Each structure stands twice: as C-alpha cells, then as structure tokens.
Amino acid sequence: MITSKQRSYLRSIGNTLQPLFQVGKAGIEKNFLKQIEEALESREIIKIKILNNSGITAREASDIICTATGAEAIQTIGFKCVLYKMSLNNSTIELP
Secondary structure, three states: OOOHHHHHHHHHHHOOOOOOEEEOOOOOOHHHHHHHHHHHHHHOEEEEEEOHHHOOOHHHHHHHHHHHHOOEEEEEEOOEEEEEOOOOOOOOOOOO
C-alpha cells in the first residue's frame, strides 16, 4: 500500500508518460495481462489508454488489471489510467 505523498509523486511521473498499451474491443485477455506484467517489471510505471469501443470504463479496466497483476492504480482520468508496481529486480523509482 502506498501513501498519498507517494501517490502524488507517482502521479507527477505519470503525467509525462505516453500510453504504452490500449484496451480495445478485444478487452483484457491473458496475453495482454502478461505484456502488462512484463512492462511493469521493466518500467515500474505505465500509462494505459482505454478506447471507446472497449465496452468498459477506465476505472473498471484499472481494477481488473490491478487485481490480475498486483499493481497499484495511481490515477484514472478520462480514458487513461496510470499503474505502478515496484520491480523485484531493478527498482529505479525511489519513493519519498
């Protein structure tokens, strides 16, 4: 569990990121979750865009992905969400 100060710090990092993945009409599948886990392990923080034709909201997608991967939802605004998971091997982000 991260504190509000840490969440604020991670939000500031997430604001500069470009979306790395898109959730489309295929939805959230096992292969998609595997790619997200790999990206979280290497980058620790990622931004995901949820397209209109996906049939789910950004909050719902964030909840599904966080439950499946063990990540923390940092921010959900509009059709984008920012996720964070501390890397086990190469942690590069120092939380305050």
